[in-house]
Amino acid sequence: xxxxxxxxxxxxxxxxxxxxxxxxxxxxxxxxxxxxxxxxxxxxxxxxxxxxxxxxxxxxxxxxxxxxxxxxxxxxxxxxxxxxxxxxxxxxxxxxxxxxxxxxxxxxxxxxxxxxxxxxxxxxxxxxxxxxxxxxxxxxxxxxxxxxxxxxxxxxxxxxxxxxxxxxxxxxxxxxxxxxxxxxxxxxxxxxxxxxxxxxxxxxxxxxxxxxxxxxxxxxxxxxxxxxxxxxxxxxxxxxxxxxxxxxxxxxxxxxxxxxxxxxxxxxxxxxxxxxxxxxxxxxxxxxxxxxxxxxxxxxxxxxxxxxxxxxxxxxxxxxxxxxxxxxxxxxxxxxxxxxxxxxxxxxxxxxxxxxxxxxxxxxxxxxxxx
Amino acid sequence: xxxxxxxxxxxxxxxxxxxxxxxxxxxxxxxxxxxxxxxxxxxxxxxxxxxxxxxxxxxxxxxxxxxxxxxxxxxxxxxxxxxxxxxxxxxxxxxxxxxxxxxxxxxxxxxxxxxxxxxxxxxxxxxxxxxxxxxxxxxxxxxxxxxxxxxxxxxxxxxxxxxxxxxxxxxxxxxxxxxxxxxxxxxxxxxxxxxxxxxxxxxxxxxxxxxxxxxxxxxxxxxxxxxxxxxxxxxxxxxxxxxxxxxxxxxxxxxxxxxxxxxxxxxxxxxxxxxxxxxxxxxxxxxxxxxxxxxxxxxxxxxxxxxxxxxxxxxxxxxxxxxxxxxxxxxxxxxxxxxxxxxxxxxxxxxxxxxxxxxxxxxxxxxxxxxxxxxxxxxxxxxxxxxxxxxxxxxxxxxxxxxxxxxxxxx
Numbered sequence: 001x002x003x004x005x006x007x008x009x010x011x012x013x014x015x016x017x018x019x020x021x022x023x024x025x026x027x028x029x030x031x032x033x034x035x036x037x038x039x040x041x042x043x044x045x046x047x048x049x050x051x052x053x054x055x056x057x058x059x060x061x062x063x064x065x066x067x068x069x070x071x072x073x074x075x076x077x078x079x080x081x082x083x084x085x086x087x088x089x090x091x092x093x094x095x096x097x098x099x100x101x102x103x104x105x106x107x108x109x110x111x112x113x114x115x116x117x118x119x120x121x122x123x124x125x126x127x128x129x130x131x132x133x134x135x136x137x138x139x140x141x142x143x144x145x146x147x148x149x150x151x152x153x154x155x156x157x158x159x160x161x162x163x164x165x166x167x168x169x170x171x172x173x174x175x176x177x178x179x180x181x182x183x184x185x186x187x188x189x190x191x192x193x194x195x196x197x198x199x200x201x202x203x204x205x206x207x208x209x210x211x212x213x214x215x216x217x218x219x220x221x222x223x224x225x226x227x228x229x230x231x232x233x234x235x236x237x238x239x240x241x242x243x244x245x246x247x248x249x250x251x252x253x254x255x256x257x258x259x260x261x262x263x264x265x266x267x268x269x270x271x272x273x274x275x276x277x278x279x280x281x282x283x284x285x286x287x288x289x290x291x292x293x294x295x296x297x298x299x300x301x302x303x304x305x306x307x308x309x310x311x312x313x314x315x316x317x318x319x320x321x322x323x324x325x326x327x328x329x330x331x332x333x334x335x336x337x338x339x340x341x342x343x344x345x346x347x348x349x350x351x352x353x354x355x356x357x358x359x360x361x362x363x364x365x366x367x368x369x370x371x
Numbered sequence: 372x373x374x375x376x377x378x379x380x381x382x383x384x385x386x387x388x389x390x391x392x393x394x395x396x397x398x399x400x401x402x403x404x405x406x407x408x409x410x411x412x413x414x415x416x417x418x419x420x421x422x423x424x425x426x427x428x429x430x431x432x433x434x435x436x437x438x439x440x441x442x443x444x445x446x447x448x449x450x451x452x453x454x455x456x457x458x459x460x461x462x463x464x465x466x467x468x469x470x471x472x473x474x475x476x477x478x479x480x481x482x483x484x485x486x487x488x489x490x491x492x493x494x495x496x497x498x499x500x501x502x503x504x505x506x507x508x509x510x511x512x513x514x515x516x517x518x519x520x521x522x523x524x525x526x527x528x529x530x531x532x533x534x535x536x537x538x539x540x541x542x543x544x545x546x547x548x549x550x551x552x553x554x555x556x557x558x559x560x561x562x563x564x565x566x567x568x569x570x571x572x573x574x575x576x577x578x579x580x581x582x583x584x585x586x587x588x589x590x591x592x593x594x595x596x597x598x599x600x601x602x603x604x605x606x607x608x609x610x611x612x613x614x615x616x617x618x619x620x621x622x623x624x625x626x627x628x629x630x631x632x633x634x635x636x637x638x639x640x641x642x643x644x645x646x647x648x649x650x651x652x653x654x655x656x657x658x659x660x661x662x663x664x665x666x667x668x669x670x671x672x673x674x675x676x677x678x679x680x681x682x683x684x685x686x687x688x689x690x691x692x693x694x695x696x697x698x699x700x701x702x703x704x705x706x707x708x709x710x711x712x713x714x715x716x717x718x719x720x721x722x723x724x725x726x727x728x729x730x731x732x733x734x735x736x737x738x739x740x741x742x743x744x745x746x747x748x749x750x751x752x753x754x755x756x757x758x759x760x761x762x763x764x765x766x767x768x769x770x771x772x773x774x775x776x777x778x779x780x781x782x
Contacts, residue, residue, distance in 0.1 A: 001373075001375070001447070001676060001679045002373050002374075002375070002680055002683070003676040003677050003679070004680045004681075005372065006372075070372060245761075249761055249762070249763070252763060253762070253763065253764065260767060261763075261764050263757075263764055264763065264765060264766050264767060266766060268763075269754055269757035269758070269766075270750065270753045270754075272757055272763065273754075273756040273757045276756055276760065276761060277694045277697060277698065280670065280691070280694055281666065281667055281670030281698070283674075284669075284670045284671075284676075284677060285666060285669055285670050285673060287372070287673060288673050291373075291374075306665060306666050306669050309662055309663075309666050310666045310670060355659060358658070358659050358663070359658060359659070361665055361666070362661050362662050362665070365632070365636060365661075365665060366636070366652075369633065
């Protein structure tokens, strides 16, 4: 039994935590929050690229570090803990995973080295409105050469250089690769609950695009990408949840009311114990997802759904109870609680809300039992 | 990251399996509820035979030192044996408290003579032990024990009452927490004794539980004489001794009980949805609940794998293992409650012949309230997580610096 990260992976995690503590303090996150004109922190993005993190799971042949997905998981946890205001997940999880899963040799050779270097920012565009993305809801059309339609919302769509887009092609759904500098692309920045990450509506008017993977295979590919990204997002959620618990603990130990630390009251203790239990459940499920992702195990769809459901619930609980533990101070703009509360909601609904992943989990249990 | 045994662990697992195959029947199904068909007397006999063979084969006291009849192996090997044993109808339950909690305490604090007298016979199943801590007015606050022992020559004379004692009615010996000095602070006036459950003045009465069963006892002590050489630790050090026992208890009570989510899935395929237009499994609200149960059950199972990994690397698991019972007891209740309500009016029928899964949901429903209390209530376990894992300060205490005899005690 070795259900833990290796010493090297833990060292990478420590290094990431030190780097982000220095380069991605909440001041950096607030820089993006407070300035509607920017959607990510350029300096942090360059720093992360120089550390090689964007290419952690990209093979060396394509300019990456060739480490693997376990390494990407530990980085994701730290990125989540720092509420980092960069398009890391869109680029390193969604865009990269889609490219590695379905890209032609030429597509991979052209783009992956630029992704690893931080010169390409990717995004993954499937939603076209309220509700869970489903094959029937995809109206954007691809005619074999150009793309026409609209996607809303697209995380990091306002700063991305490239997009993977789910489109209708004939009777089926395909994925296409789009250079967002092409003519016919209109981006509208969206106001969201979490302004520390960019969001846009992307409109395509006969935009040049090329297929990613086989025609009509788009929905299966998208599901596969979502499963892989789900595990990585679950690690961001675990990192964010743990940061909330750490913050609440610090405050509960130092804040006095009725002449004693509020952390000595059972009402606060039990709240924080509940957060701890939720994090342990989420962390354990996330680790299983990491194992499944890194070994390409058949259990990945089940493990990914469980990790994502546990991560979303834990982060919401921890973010809201962190505010509650801080009392009135927690409801001020200046105290960081709301940064986590905002990010918790983005991570919960991005690429499938908790109810969607819980439904997938039960469906996958039924399939597993039937098999 | 992998779920494989090391070569040594795999070899041990194979040995364990060979032993189990030779000595017990495999469970008919993964969730078979053990040895239902045996009567109490036959069960006890089968249990003693099994334990003797287990000890002879070196699978009892796996982690105990060789000088105490154990095998001196790291805790991971005990976990491996337990995993394999769980797949069989192995009657090991009656020894769990003695070997899991009492005897480790005897080994840690007993004299050489005591160890010589008691350890081997407990290990071989010849003698069964129970733990006498809780009292009518000392539950969560077990250090408030009132049962008193007064020195008389070479003996202690014990008077008082213990309660919720598992297995007292079939035990030969027990470890007994007593008040020996009421004039000092409550934690400082306790002493731990080994008591002969067949001694004159010991009266065991089974408790009729709210669930209908009789799994626990009240034990009354009237002028029971315990020789001083049966003391564990110094007089007044009983609380430190008890902590060693209790640390082991939370590991022992952490298992999962009642129908699991796979059985619930089967149940939901057969039951109908509240709208009456299909199976319960098609109902969205039910599916969301089922997902939550899967996440928690898997989370608990996987957290244990993380503990095993720590054990495998020679680290000791800490109080974080307290999360198990908090998760499981509440989940067991929630599953049972949901399943019974899903049956609508029929759900009230508590007859194994008529209810789904032989009435397992009904059993869970009635047993879960007890499980939320036994071995540390949800609230106490959350305090332990908060104080020992998260480092939060202790609550304000009304008993600091006050002699036990002067403490307010309510009714």
